[in-house]
Amino acid sequence: MAKITYLHPNGTATVVDVQAPNTVMRGAKLNNIDGIEAQCGGSAQCGTCHVYVDEQSTVPLPPMDSVEDDVLYGTACPRRESSRLSCQLPVTEELDGLVVHLPEAQS
Amino acid sequence: MAARGVVVIGAGQGGLDTVATLRAKGYGGPVTLVGEEPVLPYQRPPLSKGFLTGATGHDELTLRTESFFAAQDIAVVRGDRAERIELDVQRVRLASGGTLRYDKLVLATGSRPRTLPVPGMDLSGVLTLRSLADAEALRGLLSGPPRQVVVLGAGFVGLETAATARGLGHDVTVVEAQRRVLARALTPQMSDWLAGRHRRQGVGLLLGAEVTALHGTPAGEVAAVQLLDGRRLPADLVIVGVGALPETRLATEAGLLVGDGVIVDQWLRTDDRSVYAIGDCARFPSAAHGRHIRLESVQNASDQARCVAAAICGESAPYTAVPWFWSEQYALRLQMAGLTAGHDETVTVGDPDGARFSVLCFRQGRLTGAESVGRPADHAIARRLLSSGTGPSPAEARTPGFDLKSFVIKPSSPAPAHA
Numbered sequence: 001m002a003k004i005t006y007l008h009p010n011g012t013a014t015v016v017d018v019q020a021p022n023t024v025m026r027g028a029k030l031n032n033i034d035g036i037e038a039q040c041g042g043s044a045q046c047g048t049c050h051v052y053v054d055e056q057s058t059v060p061l062p063p064m065d066s067v068e069d070d071v072l073y074g075t076a077c078p079r080r081e082s083s084r085l086s087c088q089l090p091v092t093e094e095l096d097g098l099v100v101h102l103p104e105a106q107s
Numbered sequence: 108m109a110a111r112g113v114v115v116i117g118a119g120q121g122g123l124d125t126v127a128t129l130r131a132k133g134y135g136g137p138v139t140l141v142g143e144e145p146v147l148p149y150q151r152p153p154l155s156k157g158f159l160t161g162a163t164g165h166d167e168l169t170l171r172t173e174s175f176f177a178a179q180d181i182a183v184v185r186g187d188r189a190e191r192i193e194l195d196v197q198r199v200r201l202a203s204g205g206t207l208r209y210d211k212l213v214l215a216t217g218s219r220p221r222t223l224p225v226p227g228m229d230l231s232g233v234l235t236l237r238s239l240a241d242a243e244a245l246r247g248l249l250s251g252p253p254r255q256v257v258v259l260g261a262g263f264v265g266l267e268t269a270a271t272a273r274g275l276g277h278d279v280t281v282v283e284a285q286r287r288v289l290a291r292a293l294t295p296q297m298s299d300w301l302a303g304r305h306r307r308q309g310v311g312l313l314l315g316a317e318v319t320a321l322h323g324t325p326a327g328e329v330a331a332v333q334l335l336d337g338r339r340l341p342a343d344l345v346i347v348g349v350g351a352l353p354e355t356r357l358a359t360e361a362g363l364l365v366g367d368g369v370i371v372d373q374w375l376r377t378d379d380r381s382v383y384a385i386g387d388c389a390r391f392p393s394a395a396h397g398r399h400i401r402l403e404s405v406q407n408a409s410d411q412a413r414c415v416a417a418a419i420c421g422e423s424a425p426y427t428a429v430p431w432f433w434s435e436q437y438a439l440r441l442q443m444a445g446l447t448a449g450h451d452e453t454v455t456v457g458d459p460d461g462a463r464f465s466v467l468c469f470r471q472g473r474l475t476g477a478e479s480v481g482r483p484a485d486h487a488i489a490r491r492l493l494s495s496g497t498g499p500s501p502a503e504a505r506t507p508g509f510d511l512k513s514f515v516i517k518p519s520s521p522a523p524a525h526a
Contacts, residue, residue, distance in 0.1 A: 030172060032179055034131035039409045041150045041170075045433045045442065046406070047487055067440075067483055073515050074487020107410065107428065 002096040006033050007054070009104045018091045024100065025049040025086035035102035042087035044068055048106040049086040050075040054099035061089060061098075077103035110136065111208040113419060114199055116189045116357065117215035118142025120151070120405050121386030123170055124412030125213050130179045132420045138181045139207055141199070145186040146239060147171065152405060154242040155267035156435050159249055160275060168239070192361040194379050211381055211419050214358060214369055215412070218351035218387035218403060223259065227321025232329035233345045236264055248344055253277050257332045257342040259318055261288035263434050265348030266305065270436035272346075273310050280311035280340055282318060282332065292432075294447050296466050297478045300459055301441070308437060313338075321345060351403055353388040366390065368401040373425040375415050383418070385411035394427060395446050395475070404432045429493045431486070442486035445476035445493040454504040456511070457482055465489075465511075467504050474498030485511050 004027050006014045018027030028036035028049075037048035044067050053061065061084070064072075068088045072079050086100065113129060115122045118140050126140045142148065149168040157163030176183050188202040192212065199207045220235035222228055234245055245268075248254065254277050258269045261283035273279045281288075287298040288305070302312055317335040321342075324330050332340040353368040364370040364378045368390030375383050375391060386408035393400045410428040417424065431444040439462060450468035457464030463481035467474060467489070474497075477489035488511040492498040503509060 029170075030175055032127055032131050032175065034128075037409065037413075039406055040433065041152065041405075043152075043433075043435075045440070045483075046431075070482075070484035071487050073484045073512060074489075074491050076491075079515075 002091050002093060002098065004091070004095065005097075005099040006035070006051075007099060007101045008035060009102060018095075020091050020093075022091050023087050024051065024089040024091065024095070024098065027091060028086065033102070035106065036086060037106040038087060039107070040087075044071055044085055044088060047071045047074045047085065048076075050077065050103055050106060051084055051086045051100035052080055052082045052103065053084055054101060055082060057097075057099050059096070059098045060094055064088070075103070076105045076107055111197065111210045112137030112139070113211045113213065114139045114141065114207045114209040115213040115215055116141050116199065117217055117354075117386070117388070118144065118148045118183070118185070119215060119217050119386065119408065120148070120170070121217070121408035121412045122213070122215035123148040124409045125215060125385065125416050126181045127171070127179070128413050128416035129419060130181065132416060132422075134416070134420055136210070138179075139184060140176075140181060141184040141187065141189055141201070141207070143186070143188045144238060144240070147173065147176075147183070147185070149239055150405075151237075152433075154239065155236055155264055156271055158242050159246050159268070159271045161246070161250070189357055192357050192382075194361050194363075194382070197381055209381070211383065213412075213415055214377070214382065214384040214388060215386050215408070216354035216357065216388045218353050220347065221350045221352055222347065223318060223349055225318055225320050227323055227329065228347070230321055230323040230329040230345075231327050232343055233321060233347065235347045236268060237351075245346070249275050249277065254344045255342050256280070256344045256346065257282060257340050258346045258348060259332070260347065260349035261285070261302075261312070261314070262348055262350060263289070263292070263432075265346070266301070267434060267436055268346050268348060269305065269310055270308070273305075273308050274437065277344075279309075280313065280342075281305070282313045282316050282334070282340070284315070284317055286315045288312070288314070291448070292443065293478060294450070294453055294466050294468060296453060296455060297441075297480075300480070301436070304437070304439065304462075313340075351387065353390075353401060355388060358384065358388075368399075370399065373427075374418060374423055375411055375426055383415045385415055391426060395429075396449075402430055404430065406431050429490055431490055439480055440483060442479045442483065443476070444486055444490045445474075446470075447476035447478055450475060452501050454501050456485070456504060456509060467499075467501075469501045469504075472500055488512065488515055491515070 040046040320333040322331040369384035452469040465479040465485040468476040479486040
C-alpha cells in the first residue's frame with residue numbers, strides 16, 4: 001500500500017491509500033478524483049490519465065517505455081519533463097509518498 | 108438541489124461515467140444507476156481480447172468496486188430492468204415493480220448485437236459477443252481443443268475475436284458480406300493492409316460472401332455455414348459479429364423522438380428537456396460530419412457522459428469531442444481519430460511493411476482523420492490537431508522525412524507543474 005497525493009489545479013489536495021496491484025490511475029478512479037479520465041481503462045491508448053510528477057518528489061518511478069512516450073505527445077495540457085501516464089505507474093511500497101499534479105484538462 | 112435527483116438507465120461505460128462525474132463535480136442530490144446485468148459496471152474492450160485468453164481477469168474488468176458506490180452515495184440497481192418511462196410524472200417503472208422518480212433522466216442503454224435473418228441462428232454453438240456473460244461462454248469454448256471457428260462479420264468485434272481465437276490455435280474463417288474488412292470504419296488502404304495481416308496469420312477471409320443458412324447436427328449443434336455461392340464451411344463454433352442496434356425500446360415506448368437511435372440535440376437532450384441520451388443508443392448532431400450520427404465507442408460514451416453530467420451540474424456546453432477508437436488484433440495497435448470517411452486524399456506515412464504506419468485523411472486540403480498502426484504518437488498528435496482544427500497540408504505530409512511530431516511543441520525543460 002502507498003499513500004498517493006493528487007494535487008488539483010485549484011491547489012487542493014486529495015490524499016489516498018492505494019493498494020497493489022492498482023496503478024496511480026486506478027487509485028484516482030477508485031476514489032473518484034475529478035481530473036483523471038482514463039478512457040481506455042489503462043492500456044496506454046488514450047492519454048487521458050496524464051499527470052505531472054511533483055518536481056520535489058524523490059519517489060523512484062519505473063522508466064517510461066516508447067508507447068507511453070508516444071502517447072504523451074497527445075495530452076490535452078502541455079507535456080513537460082515531469083509528465084507521465086498514471087496508468088503506467090503501478091503502485092508498490094516504493095511509491096509511498098508520491099505527489100502528482102493533475103492537469104487542467106484531460107480531453 | 109431538487110430531491111428526486113438523477114436516474115441513469117444503463118450501467119455500461121456511459122452510465123457509470125455519468126454517475127461518477129456527477130459526484131466528482133459535487134452533485135448533491137440522489138443518484139441512481141440502473142443495470143440489467145447482475146454485476147457491477149465493467150470494461151467491454153477486453154472482452155474480445157485479453158479476457159478470452161485469460162490474460163485479463165474479472166477484477167481488471169470491473170470499473171469500480173462495491174465500496175466506491177457506497178462511498179459516493181450512488182444507488183446501484185442491478186439485475187433489474189427499466190420497464191417503462193412515464194415522462195409526464197418523471198418516473199421510471201422497473202420490472203421488479205419498483206419505481207424511481209427523477210428530475211433528470213439519462214438514457215445510456217447502449218446497443219445489442221444484430222442477428223442475421225437466416226435459418227439456424229438458434230443452434231447451439233452460435234454465439235454473439237456483447238456482455239460479460241457472452242464472453243464467459245465464449246472463453247469456455249475457446250479454452251478447449253482446437254475448433255473450426257467461423258466468424259460472421261469483419262467488423263471490430265469479429266476481427267478482434269478472430270485474431271484472439273487464431274492466437275489460441277483454432278482454425279478460423281471470417282465471412283464478410285462487404286468486399287473489404289471494416290469497410291465502414293477504415294480507408295481501403297488500411298482495410299487491405301489489415302486483411303493481409305489476418306491472412307498471414309492463417310485466418311481464412313471470405314469477402315463479398317453472403318450467408319444463407321447455418322446447418323446443424325441432429326442434436327441441434329452447429330455444423331456448417333452455408334454461403335449463397337454454394338460453399339459450405341464446416342464449423343463447430345460460429346461467432347456472429349454483424350454490427351449492433353441501438354437499444355431504443357424505452358425511448359420509443361415513452362414517445363421520445365427516435366430514429367436509429369434516440370435523437371438528441373448538441374447538448375445531448377432528447378425532445379423532453381428532462382431526458383438526455385448518451386453513448387451507443389444516442390443519435391447526435393456531429394459538426395464534423397454535418398449530420399446526426401451514432402457512434403459505438405468507449406470514447407463517445409465516456410465523453411458524452413461527462414458532457415451530460417456537467418450540464419446537470421449547470422455547466423452546459425455542446426458536445427464537440429473528436430471521435431477516436433482503438434483496436435488490438437494480434438500484437439497490433441490500430442488507432443483511429445477523427446473522420447476517415449469522406450476524404451478526397453490520403454497520405455501514408457511510415458512503414459507498412461514493418462507494421463508502423465499511418466494513413467492521414469484529407470478533405471479539401473484539411474486533415475480530417477488518421478488511422479495508425481504501431482504509431483501511437485501519430486494518433487495522439489492527430490487527435491490534438493483535429494481538435495484544434497490545424498494540421499499539415501497533404502503536400503507537407505508527403506515531404507520526405509515528414510513527421511507529425513514536428514507539429515508539437517517539444518517537452519519543456521523542468522518547469523512548475525502549474526504555471
